Amino acid sequence: MFIMSNMEKEDRILDELLSNMPKFTDHRPKEEVLMRVQTELEGHKIEDKRNKVSGSVSRWMPLVVSVASVILLTFLVSSYINEETTMKEESKADRSSKEESMRSMDVTEESVEEDKSIETNDSKSKEQEQTNEMTTMASIVESPVELLPLNSSATAVYGDSLNGGTVFHFSLVENAYSLPVTIIIPKEQIAIDFPDIKPNSLQLYERYAEMIDEEALGFNDYHPYKGYFVAEDNVLKHYLPEGHGYDTASGTSIPYWTSINEIFSDFDWLVRLNEDGTPSVWDQFGPLDEPTPLTGVNGRYYHKYVALNGGTYLTSNVNAVTTISEAFEQMKKRESDLYIPVIPNEVTYSYRDDNGTAVIQFDEPLDLTTLDRKDATLMIEAFALTAASFETEVKLENIVQQQWEEFDLTKTLPKPLGPNGFILQTKQ
Amino acid sequence: MNDSVFHRLYDSYHQDVFQFLIYLVKNRQTAEDLVQEVYVRVLRAYSKFEGKSSEKTWLFSIAKNVAIDHFRKHAVRKKRLFDSFDWENMQLASTDMLPEDLVQLNDEMKTLLIALDECTGDQKMVIIMRYFQELSIAETAQILNWTEGKVKTTQHRAVKALRQRLSVKEKEGNVHHE
Numbered sequence: 001m002f003i004m005s006n007m008e009k010e011d012r013i014l015d016e017l018l019s020n021m022p023k024f025t026d027h028r029p030k031e032e033v034l035m036r037v038q039t040e041l042e043g044h045k046i047e048d049k050r051n052k053v054s055g056s057v058s059r060w061m062p063l064v065v066s067v068a069s070v071i072l073l074t075f076l077v078s079s080y081i082n083e084e085t086t087m088k089e090e091s092k093a094d095r096s097s098k099e100e101s102m103r104s105m106d107v108t109e110e111s112v113e114e115d116k117s118i119e120t121n122d123s124k125s126k127e128q129e130q131t132n133e134m135t136t137m138a139s140i141v142e143s144p145v146e147l148l149p150l151n152s153s154a155t156a157v158y159g160d161s162l163n164g165g166t167v168f169h170f171s172l173v174e175n176a177y178s179l180p181v182t183i184i185i186p187k188e189q190i191a192i193d194f195p196d197i198k199p200n201s202l203q204l205y206e207r208y209a210e211m212i213d214e215e216a217l218g219f220n221d222y223h224p225y226k227g228y229f230v231a232e233d234n235v236l237k238h239y240l241p242e243g244h245g246y247d248t249a250s251g252t253s254i255p256y257w258t259s260i261n262e263i264f265s266d267f268d269w270l271v272r273l274n275e276d277g278t279p280s281v282w283d284q285f286g287p288l289d290e291p292t293p294l295t296g297v298n299g300r301y302y303h304k305y306v307a308l309n310g311g312t313y314l315t316s317n318v319n320a321v322t323t324i325s326e327a328f329e330q331m332k333k334r335e336s337d338l339y340i341p342v343i344p345n346e347v348t349y350s351y352r353d354d355n356g357t358a359v360i361q362f363d364e365p366l367d368l369t370t371l372d373r374k375d376a377t378l379m380i381e382a383f384a385l386t387a388a389s390f391e392t393e394v395k396l397e398n399i400v401q402q403q404w405e406e407f408d409l410t411k412t413l414p415k416p417l418g419p420n421g422f423i424l425q426t427k428q
Numbered sequence: 429m430n431d432s433v434f435h436r437l438y439d440s441y442h443q444d445v446f447q448f449l450i451y452l453v454k455n456r457q458t459a460e461d462l463v464q465e466v467y468v469r470v471l472r473a474y475s476k477f478e479g480k481s482s483e484k485t486w487l488f489s490i491a492k493n494v495a496i497d498h499f500r501k502h503a504v505r506k507k508r509l510f511d512s513f514d515w516e517n518m519q520l521a522s523t524d525m526l527p528e529d530l531v532q533l534n535d536e537m538k539t540l541l542i543a544l545d546e547c548t549g550d551q552k553m554v555i556i557m558r559y560f561q562e563l564s565i566a567e568t569a570q571i572l573n574w575t576e577g578k579v580k581t582t583q584h585r586a587v588k589a590l591r592q593r594l595s596v597k598e599k600e601g602n603v604h605h606e
Binding site for chain 1: 468
């Protein structure tokens, strides 16, 4: 008779146990995984490009840093002498300035720091670290793209100025305020980045937002948003990480909400979720169980905005109005120090609808040469942009000049595609 | 990115790869992050895939590398063991499973996973591949870049080690009950 040994019995039990372990499945929708993978890949692409661009810079960077250190050192030492300090103190300053210049080479990236502390005894790794440091420094200095001003006196983007390019609506943020900008991506760039598709606003955002050096333009480093987006038809889902901070105060929630509306103009709804897919709970609003409608920039009126960089832009107030008549009326009002009316105080006008075209009739003949040249152009464009936000065109009547810059004032003004135009150009 | 490659790999192997990773790291969130990293590496390297192995074993070998890198990073952070991290001879111990996943396991299974964490990395890897993923000896050998003989030996040792550990835990449990 066969008697099963203890060991055999245990083996059989173990074998059964191992074979009956449960199956764990990933509950996330395939699209969500795809979107996250795409986002990661885009990040890698950008990184690759940056590294490519910075390759040549990084070769020179050690020399540049050395020269900068010497200059800094010279400056500090000479300042010290001027202050008639003792020789002893001077020597201390020399040391501290050296340390200072070394600190200036530090890179804030945590991983680099981490690697640094781990591999202190490994000369090969050190060499790699230095290369990484230089590359990171160079990538901070160098963005692979730049935004160039439009080749015209007009500030907005019109169909005629596209030259086959694609409009990318974007926002620049400063002082808790989001300024809408309209970036033309040249057709050659689109052909490289999106060879087979017509990209939507999310795809454009994910491709270009990270590359734009907002600080170089004088604005805050705001984009890309924290977390990630998933598009489901006309619904945009924003998966937000814990502690995202967009909800901490109106100063953070307003630029978030305004810029989302400005950028993702082809989506109808926004759903804000935690990364685990549960509805996001916002400090000021509580749980966001329902999708929020995205209104784009419809029903807006335009004012002038002077940014901290000194530039003058056209911007729409976040408070929308319901009728175009109301919008044209609001354009004259000064609502805050931030939004300056483009229409001089003494200039009055009336509005009428002429077979679907908005007509602004100035009460007195308006001589544009009496205004600052740029302000006059901004006024014309502000009317056109306000009309466009009501899906219509506008004609200005009773202006002394028939032509102003590229605008033929005898005709209806062209409908702008967006304010504050730029052209994206890849750096060579 | 070639979306069709993603869709094909996802449809064929996603849940298998996810399960492989979640048994290795025992944390759903980490497994989700790692499975994405697998796709990123696969898609970035897809043009270099020569077809010498099957797509399945190639995908699993990348998943294995992603998981080992994850454990290596943790070891580096905790013990600063960058150069000395030898996954085959060290433990690939992970954190506790999330409560929502733990409900799928009975007490024996929970004990088994604890015992598995106490095995060496090569033993844990082989057990997961051979039993949980039902990969053949040849497939496992290809993924780990081992000989089939090494897979068999490691599996034999892993089962033995598990049996001993479970036996010890059972005795400990009995002592506690008494």
